[in-house]
Structure formats: C-alpha cells, structure tokens
Amino acid sequence: MSVQVYILIQTEVGKASGVAKAVSAIAGVTLAEGVTGPYDVIMRAESPSMEELGRAILAKVQVVPGITRTLTCPVTSY
Secondary structure, X not given: OOEEEXXXXXXXXXXXXXXXXXXXXXXXXXXXXXXXXXXXEEEEEEEOXXXXXXXXXXXXXXXXXXXXXEEEEEOOOO
C-alpha cells in the first residue's frame, strides 16, 4: 500500500506560481496548484513508504526557493 500526503505550502509574496511549478516537477508529486487562503500552494504526493516519501519527496520540497512554511497532512483511509 502506498503512502499519500497533501502538503500545504506558504510562500514568499509573489512566489506561489514558481513554487507550484517547481514542486510539480518532483517525482512522486501528483498535483500542485496555487490556492487562496492561509496557504499559497497545495500539493499531493504519493510514495511506496513513509521513509521513501521523506527521502525522495519531502527533502526536495524543503529546498525549493520561495517556500517559507509547509504542513504535511497524510491521507487516511476508512
């Protein structure tokens, strides 16, 4: 079973579009869109495991220029 997460991203002023484009290019990211509200970009990612998610996706998201804060929300199934 794969791990899926939504990551809510706050960016520097005027950087949302560039951040959305940059994170959408990361392997494992299935969606990245600009939004309004307290966060500027929402992205969805999928990985085979939580360890792989951290190593292959989250580590790359954290170094994208223009990001000031992230909140990771794992998807749960009922």
